[in-house]
Amino acid sequence: MSMHTTQEWHQHAHFNMYQAQHTHRKADRQQDASRKTHEDVTAENLTMYSELHSTLDQKVKISYRLVEKIQQRAESLDQSVKKTKQSHSDLEQALHDKEAPLSLCMWRMEQRERRPLREQVRDTVEVAMEVEKATLIDAQRKLKDSVRRTRACIQALEGKLEELKTDIQQKAQALSVDEMCLRTTTRSFQSVADKTASSAGFSRVSPSSVVSRRSTRHDVATHESSRNE
Numbered sequence: 001m002s003m004h005t006t007q008e009w010h011q012h013a014h015f016n017m018y019q020a021q022h023t024h025r026k027a028d029r030q031q032d033a034s035r036k037t038h039e040d041v042t043a044e045n046l047t048m049y050s051e052l053h054s055t056l057d058q059k060v061k062i063s064y065r066l067v068e069k070i071q072q073r074a075e076s077l078d079q080s081v082k083k084t085k086q087s088h089s090d091l092e093q094a095l096h097d098k099e100a101p102l103s104l105c106m107w108r109m110e111q112r113e114r115r116p117l118r119e120q121v122r123d124t125v126e127v128a129m130e131v132e133k134a135t136l137i138d139a140q141r142k143l144k145d146s147v148r149r150t151r152a153c154i155q156a157l158e159g160k161l162e163e164l165k166t167d168i169q170q171k172a173q174a175l176s177v178d179e180m181c182l183r184t185t186t187r188s189f190q191s192v193a194d195k196t197a198s199s200a201g202f203s204r205v206s207p208s209s210v211v212s213r214r215s216t217r218h219d220v221a222t223h224e225s226s227r228n229e
Contacts, residue, residue: 049188056182063175067168074164081157088150095143102136105129 109129113120 049185053182053185056178056185060175060178060182063171063178067171067175070164070168070171074161074168077157077161077164081154081161084150084154084157088147088154091143091147091150095140095147098136098140098143102133102140105133105136109133 109126112126112129
């Protein structure tokens with residue numbers, strides 16, 4: 001025979017039901033808190049992915065423009081090297097062309113020195129030949145100096161051109177890595193976004209939409225803060 005009365009049994013049953021309801025409500029609150037935490041973490045995760053995607057995308061665009069400008073500079077420098085080499089070739093040709101007139105002038109002066117002693121007078125012809133010789137020698141000196149300086153200029157330009165080519169190669173390699181990271185980030189972001197949208201019943205999410213929504217929330221929060229102040 002039971003030791004409990006009917007009233008005690010009812011009280012015990014009501015207490016158990018109350019405890020169960022209290023536990024159920026507590027579980028509901030915990031579930032709501034867990035769901036909110038999960039949503040917040042997911043939103044923050046999407047935001048971080050979006051910011052990373054935006055940063056990488058901007059970096060890739062800047063790198064493309066930078067590589068393009070360096071390539072244009074390298075092409076311009078290459079044209080300068082070609083023109084300077086042509087100038088160097090023209091100077092060497094001009095220097096070579098001075099050899100024949102100088103040799104002829106020297107030969108004529110030697111021939112005049114072979115004249116009879118009484119004919120060896122300093123006339124206008126001899127003065128003109130001396131002037132011609134001095135002019136040709138001075139021209140050769142200036143041309144040799146120009147050839148030397150032009151050769152040094154070519155070496156300097158070629159050195160700069162090699163530096164630009166190396167810079168282009170390194171930046172192109174870095175750009176390739178950034179593009180790979182951007183593609184990987186885009187796929188990862190879209191995978192997380194699709195899973196989030198699927199579980200929540202939303203439409204497809206894009207990185208730009210996350211940034212836009214975050215900016216909107218920030219503006220609203222700022223506006224509410226201003227109103228409260």
